[in-house]
Amino acid sequence: MVETFVNLLVQGVLIGGLYALFALGLSLSLGVMRFVNLAHGDLIVVASFAILAICSALGWSPFLVGLLLTPLAFGVGWALQRLLLQPTVGKGILPVLLVTFGLSIIIQNGLLQTFGANTRKLSGGVVEVLAFRVGFIDIGVYPLLVFIVAAVCIGGLEAFLYRTSTGARIRAVADDPGAADLIGLSSKQIYAVAMGVVAVTMMISATAMSVWSNFDPAIGPSRMLLAFEAVVLGGLGSLWGTLLGGIILGVAQNLGSQVDASWQILAQHLVFLIALVLRPQGLLSRG
Amino acid sequence: MSSAKTFTYGLRAALALVAVACMFGPWLFDASDLSVLTEFFTLLTLAMTWNLLAGYADIITVGQHGFVGLGAYAFFGFTALAHFNPYLAIPLAALFATLVAIPTMLVVFRLRTAYLAVGTWVAAEVMSLIGGKLPGFGGGSGTSLPIAIVKQFGSSSVARTDMFYFLSGGLALLTLVAIWALLRSRIGLGLTAMRDNEEAAGSAGVNLTAIRVICFLFVAPILGLAGVLATLEKLRVAPSASFSLADWTINVIFIVVIGGIGSMEGPILGAVVYFVLRQYLADFGAWYLILLGAIAIAVIMVEPKGLWGLLKRVRAPDLIPVSHRPAED
Amino acid sequence: MTAPLLEVEKLCVFYDHFQAVHNVDLTVGAGEIVSIIGANGAGKSSFLKALVRQAGRSTGSARFEGVDLSTLETREIVKLGVALVPEGRKLFPTLTVFENLRMGWELGRQGEIDLATVYKWFPVLQERREQRARELSGGQQQMVALGRALLANPKLLLCDEISLGLAPRIVNELYEIIPKVRDRGIGIVVVEQDITRSLAVADRFYCFLEGEVSLSGKPADVDRASILQHYFGA
Numbered sequence: 001m002v003e004t005f006v007n008l009l010v011q012g013v014l015i016g017g018l019y020a021l022f023a024l025g026l027s028l029s030l031g032v033m034r035f036v037n038l039a040h041g042d043l044i045v046v047a048s049f050a051i052l053a054i055c056s057a058l059g060w061s062p063f064l065v066g067l068l069l070t071p072l073a074f075g076v077g078w079a080l081q082r083l084l085l086q087p088t089v090g091k092g093i094l095p096v097l098l099v100t101f102g103l104s105i106i107i108q109n110g111l112l113q114t115f116g117a118n119t120r121k122l123s124g125g126v127v128e129v130l131a132f133r134v135g136f137i138d139i140g141v142y143p144l145l146v147f148i149v150a151a152v153c154i155g156g157l158e159a160f161l162y163r164t165s166t167g168a169r170i171r172a173v174a175d176d177p178g179a180a181d182l183i184g185l186s187s188k189q190i191y192a193v194a195m196g197v198v199a200v201t202m203m204i205s206a207t208a209m210s211v212w213s214n215f216d217p218a219i220g221p222s223r224m225l226l227a228f229e230a231v232v233l234g235g236l237g238s239l240w241g242t243l244l245g246g247i248i249l250g251v252a253q254n255l256g257s258q259v260d261a262s263w264q265i266l267a268q269h270l271v272f273l274i275a276l277v278l279r280p281q282g283l284l285s286r287g
Numbered sequence: 288m289s290s291a292k293t294f295t296y297g298l299r300a301a302l303a304l305v306a307v308a309c310m311f312g313p314w315l316f317d318a319s320d321l322s323v324l325t326e327f328f329t330l331l332t333l334a335m336t337w338n339l340l341a342g343y344a345d346i347i348t349v350g351q352h353g354f355v356g357l358g359a360y361a362f363f364g365f366t367a368l369a370h371f372n373p374y375l376a377i378p379l380a381a382l383f384a385t386l387v388a389i390p391t392m393l394v395v396f397r398l399r400t401a402y403l404a405v406g407t408w409v410a411a412e413v414m415s416l417i418g419g420k421l422p423g424f425g426g427g428s429g430t431s432l433p434i435a436i437v438k439q440f441g442s443s444s445v446a447r448t449d450m451f452y453f454l455s456g457g458l459a460l461l462t463l464v465a466i467w468a469l470l471r472s473r474i475g476l477g478l479t480a481m482r483d484n485e486e487a488a489g490s491a492g493v494n495l496t497a498i499r500v501i502c503f504l505f506v507a508p509i510l511g512l513a514g515v516l517a518t519l520e521k522l523r524v525a526p527s528a529s530f531s532l533a534d535w536t537i538n539v540i541f542i543v544v545i546g547g548i549g550s551m552e553g554p555i556l557g558a559v560v561y562f563v564l565r566q567y568l569a570d571f572g573a574w575y576l577i578l579l580g581a582i583a584i585a586v587i588m589v590e591p592k593g594l595w596g597l598l599k600r601v602r603a604p605d606l607i608p609v610s611h612r613p614a615e616d
Numbered sequence: 617m618t619a620p621l622l623e624v625e626k627l628c629v630f631y632d633h634f635q636a637v638h639n640v641d642l643t644v645g646a647g648e649i650v651s652i653i654g655a656n657g658a659g660k661s662s663f664l665k666a667l668v669r670q671a672g673r674s675t676g677s678a679r680f681e682g683v684d685l686s687t688l689e690t691r692e693i694v695k696l697g698v699a700l701v702p703e704g705r706k707l708f709p710t711l712t713v714f715e716n717l718r719m720g721w722e723l724g725r726q727g728e729i730d731l732a733t734v735y736k737w738f739p740v741l742q743e744r745r746e747q748r749a750r751e752l753s754g755g756q757q758q759m760v761a762l763g764r765a766l767l768a769n770p771k772l773l774l775c776d777e778i779s780l781g782l783a784p785r786i787v788n789e790l791y792e793i794i795p796k797v798r799d800r801g802i803g804i805v806v807v808e809q810d811i812t813r814s815l816a817v818a819d820r821f822y823c824f825l826e827g828e829v830s831l832s833g834k835p836a837d838v839d840r841a842s843i844l845q846h847y848f849g850a
Contacts, residue, residue: 036401038349087588093400095587097347098544102587105537105580109573165722168715172708179706182670183764184694184723221532225412228405232398262427266416269409273394276406280397 003136010137012254016247017147018212021205022223023230023242024153025198031237032174032194035085035096039104040227042220043199046107047073047206048122049115049217055122062122066207070200077199081192089177089191104220111217124211146208150246153204154239157197170194222265229272235282244283248275298606309456313449321452327562328455329516332462333535334542334554336506339466342549343478344502345485347404349536353391353411354507356530357384358514360418363524366436368423373439377515384511385504387414392503396496415530429525437522455516462509467551467607469505474498482549544583547595551607556595619682621646621772621803622667627676629659629666629827636662638827639676644772644803649794651814651835652807654824655847660807661703663824664774668693668700680772694723699770703777705761709750713741716749716760717767724768728800734763737793755786762790772803779810791817811843825849 026040037043047069054065084103088095130141161167169190173180177187209215209223230249234241249268256267275283312321333351340346361383365376395406419427441447469475477498480488489495514529521528528534538561546557561579568575590596620643629637637659644650652660665671667678669690678685685693699720707716717734735742738759744752749760758778765773775794779787794817798804808814815821815835823831823846831838831846 036405038405084584091591094341094347094548095591097401097404098540098587099584101349101540102580102584106577106584109576109580113573113577165718168711168719172711172715172719175708175710176706179702179708181690182665182668182700182702182706183720183768184668184691185719186689186691225405225409228402229409232402262416262420266413266420269413269416272409273413276397277394 007137008254008258009251010139011143012251013247014140014143014147014250015253016243016250017143017150018205018208019226019230019246019250020150020243021146021153021201021208023227023234023246024150024157024239025201025205026224026227027231027234027236027239027242028157028194028198028201030231032170033081033085033089033191034174035093036100036228038097038100038224039107039220040100040202041223041225042104042107044202044206044209044223045215045217045220046111047203048210048215049111049120051206051210052115052120052122062124062207062211066203066210070203073199073203074196077202078192078196080199081195082188085195086188086191089187104224108217108220115217117216117218119214119216120210121214122210128211142212146212149204149208150243153201154243157201158239160197166193226268229268232282233272233275235285238282238284241282241284295606302606306460312452312456318445318448321448323562325448325452325455325516325520327558328452328459329513329520330538330542330561331554331558332455332459332509332513333539334546334558335459335462335466336509337536337539338543338548338550338554339469339478340502340506342543342553343470343482344499345400345481346499346503347401348407349404349540350407350409350411351510351539352530352532352535353407353414354384354388354510355514355517355535356411356414356418356526357387358511359518359524359529360421360424360514361511362515362518363424363432367433373436377512380515381508381511384514385507388504388507392500396499411530411532411536415526418524418530419526424524427526429523429528431523432518437519440519451516451519454519458509458512458516463551463607465505465509470551474501478502541579541583543593545586545593547593549592550595550599552605553593553595556598557593560594620644621648621681622805623677623679624667625677625679627663627666627674627678629662629671629674631662631672636672636827637666637674640824640827640829642822642829642832644805646771646803647798647801648819649798649804649806649817651818651821652805652824653809653811653814653821653843653847656809657826658824659827660824661776662827664700664776664805664807665702667774668698691723694768694770695725697725697769697771698774699724699765699768699772700774701761701765701776701778703780705757707749707757707760707764710748712746712748713752713760714745717741717745717763720764720767724770727769729766729769731767734767737796738763755782755789758782758786758790762793766797770802772805773797774805774807776807777809778806779808779813787813811847815843823847 022041022044026037029035029037029040050069051062051065054060054069055062084099085096088099124142127142127145131138132141133139161171169185170193172185173187173190180187180190226249230245231242232245233248234243234245248271252267252271253264256263308315309324312324316324333355337348337351340348358380361380362376365371365379366373371379391410395403395410398406418424424430437447441450470478477488477493480491480493481495481498485495513535517529518524542557542561543554544557545560546555547553564579565575568578586593590600592599622642622644624640624642627637627640628635640663652663654660662671666674667685669685669688674686680693680696680698683696688696708719717731721731740756741759741763744756749757752760762775762778778790791813794804794806806814806817818835820834821832822829823843825846826849830849831843
């Protein structure tokens with residue numbers, strides 16, 4: 001009994017890493033550009049399908065393809081900000097919400113047209129089936145690797161934001177885009193760079209997700225809700241909080257699925273709502 | 288009278304004529320047209336409520352479908368499971384939706400602006416998931432409305448079509464009048480102030496929270512009633528159908544955005560455009576939604592106030608007068 | 617006479633349909649302190665922001681070392697040598713003092729004035745360099761704002777109401793730095809509501825009234841009464 005429980009806990013923690021990867025980009029776009037990207041999940045799904053298409057055509061490993069697509073992802077994020085999202089800056093919450101909403105619908109249906117509604121999954125090779133035991137706890141190698149990648153990404157992003165000059169510029173624009181423009185720091189350019197970084201995290205999440213579990217054109221919104229909940233749960237402005245949020249949601253899902261399969265998602269949402277009532281600012285919120 | 292005024296009154300008269308014609312629907316249109324009109328009125332109702340919240344009270348929701356589903360499931364519960372008279376179950380369903388709105392607000396209003404929007408989406412998901420778990424409602428695939436109950440709305444299919452038409456048209460008219468009355472009231476004055484400049488409204492003494500709560504509670508029963516209509520139209524309840532994001536939120540948002548957010552005329556215009564587009568483009572399946580999304584994005588970039596905003600730029604008059612300006616002329 | 621550093625001719629600034637500045641002519645030379653005085657809403661701030669292309673729409677011409685500023689982006693103008701100390705300081709609250717200052721250096725021309733210089737002028741900033749800007753007092757924040765602009769090594773420094781909301785003692789400290797900056801050959805525009813302070817430090821001045829230049833000249837040549845008249849409008 002205890003064994004089962006502890007194993008569930010550990011699996012929940014590990015999947016929390018995957019969820020943190022989903023949420024990382026959203027955390028950035030929320031914290032820096034201060035907008036909720038309703039197309040966040042769909043963009044990750046698009047990236048997954050891109051990896052799928054190339055893997056099918058060339059037969060390469062998804063991890064290799066994901067890595068090679070990363071610079072392209074940066075460019076797409078950069079362009080998305082410059083062309084579609086920048087015009088909505090400073091015009092209130094509605095325009096950007098609606099534009100990303102519209103984008104979400106377009107992406108979902110575009111993918112549906114192109115790839116059909118079937119669920120897909122990519123093969124990661126032998127690493128998917130490897131596992132080891134620590135005492136009575138089963139740990140899959142792949143989930144552990146993803147968790148480590150998530151932690152490395154978070155650490156890397158923190159270092160980028162707080163120890164580099166470009167990171168300082170991003171934080172400056174996040175603080176006060178008007179002030180930045182006044183002294184010659186173009187908020188437009190910085191937003192584009194930030195969105196490029198967000199897109200890179202999306203590509204990494206997509207790579208991890210496409211091998212971890214099934215995906216199809218319609219799962220974007222549920223990924224976005226999950227990412228959103230992880231960010232708010234963890235506390236806005238805290239990247240490690242996002243990891244904690246992801247872990248909590250992962251554990252909640254696992255415990256829920258023990259009751260029965262349909263409780264999995266419900267448990268995730270309920271835990272979020274309860275935490276929202278008890279501590280609306282999130283767990284590790286920075287001032 | 289100036290020509291501008293004549294034009295305004297003329298348009299209003301035309302609008303009234305159309306409304307009157309709709310009251311004679313069953314004698315003017317055939318069954319399939321009536322079905323389309325029923326759907327039109329339902330979507331129009333939802334568009335008007337979403338517009339009230341998002342365009343005036345600054346509560347952007349992406350979770351209307353939750354309350355629609357609540358109304359649908361409550362209606363089913365009261366009639367099919369508790370065996371109440373269906374005509375009694377209708378207001379009870381509206382009441383139920385309103386009651387659930389209260390704890391929903393308490394939780395979700397802890398978030399603000401865009402976060403609030405996603406919060407309402409989460410709430411709707413929870414409602415949908417719970418609905419799918421309730422015993423008696425058919426679980427994840429739902430169940431049909433018993434024939435006996437359906438027949439209470441008309442013994443023949445034609446009679447039922449007529450009845451649903453009147454119910455949906457009635458709801459749309461009721462909603463229009465209710466929102467118009469709200470906007471003309473003191474609360475409406477506050478809403479218009481909030482729409483134009485929230486910060487200024489707040490410092491001018493408008494109680495933002497109270498107005499938001501009132502609007503949310505105002506809208507909840509209407510959404511519940513729309514849910515009742517949905518059940519009657521589809522003759523079944525199911526999480527995917529009753530709590531459909533696509534039907535009750537996505538389409539509605541597109542309608543309001545394209546038609547014109549923050550005005551009374553916008554949703555009406557948007558609903559008309561939406562249905563016209565659908566008539567000609569529905570065959571294209573997913574492309575239709577892609578086009579709709581693209582149009583919505585284009586509208587937001589070019590004229591955030593939608594088609595009605597464009598028309599107003601060329602000096603179209605207020606067809607539905609809700610302004611509090613002192614009388615001109 | 618050498619060409620002026622800044623030459624403004626018939627500058628107008630519009631915010632949508634509202635005109636904040638009407639046909640202003642103004643010059644600033646290297647190593648010169650020029651004051652702009654005027655009441656609230658007289659258009660002084662809009663004028664400064666328009667020079668760095670951060671205010672609405674402008675017509676007319678503003679030439680810095682012969683270059684037409686209206687053809688450039690703000691960051692190019694800063695690189696050229698025009699630095700603004702914005703109204704309300706406009707620091708980045710969550711960044712440290714050091715990070716705020718460094719921003720000025722990175723965005724600017726990089727020259728003689730470096731971090732050591734700024735720390736010499738404002739020792740308290742060196743003490744507090746790792747603190748977040750929002751934890752500083754108003755006066756210290758103003759020092760950071762001024763330091764940030766100076767680290768850009770401008771040829772033309774634009775100071776927008778640096779004394780606003782500060783105690784006289786602090787303002788004195790700030791204004792002791794202004795002549796030192798001028799002595800390095802930098803042209804300075806000082807916008808103030810405080811007439812006495814501003815005219816005491818100025819080589820020349822302009823008085824703005826409702827977006828127009830109502831009076832200009834050397835402080836010594838104009839009497840108090842005349843200044844007040846053109847400040848408030850007869």
